[in-house]
Amino acid sequence: MKTSMNRRAWLKSGALLAGGLTLLPSGLTALAASPPVSALGEQLTDEAALLGSPPQIKARLLANENPFGPSEKVKQAMMEALSTSYQYPAMYARELVQKIATFEGVTPEHILVDAGSSPLLQAAAIHFSRKGGAIITGAPSYRDLPDSAKDLSTTIVEVPLTTEYKLDLEAMEKKVDATTALMYLCNPNNPTGTVLDAAKLKAFTERVSQKVPVFIDEAYIDYLPDPQSVTMIEAVKKGQNVIVARTFSKLYGFAGMRVGYIVAQPETIKILSKYAVGGMSISAPAIRGALVAYQDQAFMKEALQKTLASRQFLYDTLKLEGYSYIPSSANFVMFPLKMDGKRFVEEMAQRGVGIRNWKFNNQDWCRVSIGRMDEMQAFAAAFKQLS
Numbered sequence: 001m002k003t004s005m006n007r008r009a010w011l012k013s014g015a016l017l018a019g020g021l022t023l024l025p026s027g028l029t030a031l032a033a034s035p036p037v038s039a040l041g042e043q044l045t046d047e048a049a050l051l052g053s054p055p056q057i058k059a060r061l062l063a064n065e066n067p068f069g070p071s072e073k074v075k076q077a078m079m080e081a082l083s084t085s086y087q088y089p090a091m092y093a094r095e096l097v098q099k100i101a102t103f104e105g106v107t108p109e110h111i112l113v114d115a116g117s118s119p120l121l122q123a124a125a126i127h128f129s130r131k132g133g134a135i136i137t138g139a140p141s142y143r144d145l146p147d148s149a150k151d152l153s154t155t156i157v158e159v160p161l162t163t164e165y166k167l168d169l170e171a172m173e174k175k176v177d178a179t180t181a182l183m184y185l186c187n188p189n190n191p192t193g194t195v196l197d198a199a200k201l202k203a204f205t206e207r208v209s210q211k212v213p214v215f216i217d218e219a220y221i222d223y224l225p226d227p228q229s230v231t232m233i234e235a236v237k238k239g240q241n242v243i244v245a246r247t248f249s250k251l252y253g254f255a256g257m258r259v260g261y262i263v264a265q266p267e268t269i270k271i272l273s274k275y276a277v278g279g280m281s282i283s284a285p286a287i288r289g290a291l292v293a294y295q296d297q298a299f300m301k302e303a304l305q306k307t308l309a310s311r312q313f314l315y316d317t318l319k320l321e322g323y324s325y326i327p328s329s330a331n332f333v334m335f336p337l338k339m340d341g342k343r344f345v346e347e348m349a350q351r352g353v354g355i356r357n358w359k360f361n362n363q364d365w366c367r368v369s370i371g372r373m374d375e376m377q378a379f380a381a382a383f384k385q386l387s
């Protein structure tokens, strides 16, 4: 069979061990052995999935939110900010920029904040689409920026993931040509939860950014054991043509408050700020909360531990039911389904569980966001009825 042939060839070449795929459950290694070839079909956004989800949802596992946040301290700061919320938030936005700049060792001119990272992805999509050309991205990966650019007639070059479901840096670099306007990478990657090797990414970024700007979406980086050793803000500090996007929507638990930022060369920040509202688009309670939340190590550690416990529970549930999964470095897990994805989502929704489905490599997949333990138990109970 084609699949087992591929797998054998792989094992022979040693690529499996070199790539660390020994961590994959056995079912998945077989799946991983078939090269990802198919292009992506139409995919819902998280927003559309949320709007389409049933109102009586027990387990909200479809938008990669963090139900363990924000912290009590942060909520207190937000409440206190309400009484002066007749004031514009400009000085708090400036304070937040200063705080991030100090932590990262860059100047405030290297930073642009906005109401979540989405408006900044949008700003980049607009700017890099102005002269036409192409944007290179992984498939499947986060679609927000490429989809916005596509609406502006930019060509989107989708490069399939590797057999380990990681962004294929080598193949992506080969796609760079005179028409390339931007290289977009999501690390850790949404929806697969895989993370790139830091040394490889560093070398890639250094080489590629000499030819085209490199945009690295680090929305989920806070879920890694040591984000500072993986972030490409280091590349910005070295003067490279790199844009790094961060958000408070994930580990900080601010998805509903809307705070995000990018770090890039001051000239890039100046250009992108033409297409974004910036600090004035964030409400004062959100910024005051973000000032308290930013790098609150005690809170981050606790939220991370709870996430990891829920993620382990999900892994155990899937294993017990005879399913494989892609080991995740983020707050969501992707696993191959044994039934039609759309039907699975509908059946789970009827049982009060919101999840998302994907289709790629001729396979239906489910992405489960990591929630509270009671939500994961609700997932497990519903899943057992369908698996």
Ligand SMILES: Cc1ncc(COP(=O)(O)O)c(C=O)c1O
Pocket: 046, 063, 064, 115, 116, 117, 118, 119, 142, 186, 190, 217, 219, 220, 246, 247, 248, 249, 255, 259, 260
């Ligand atoms: C990879 C990635 N980037 C950016 C975003 C946008 O997040 P926000 O606008 O809430 O900062 C998301 C949201 O899920 C995401 O998954």
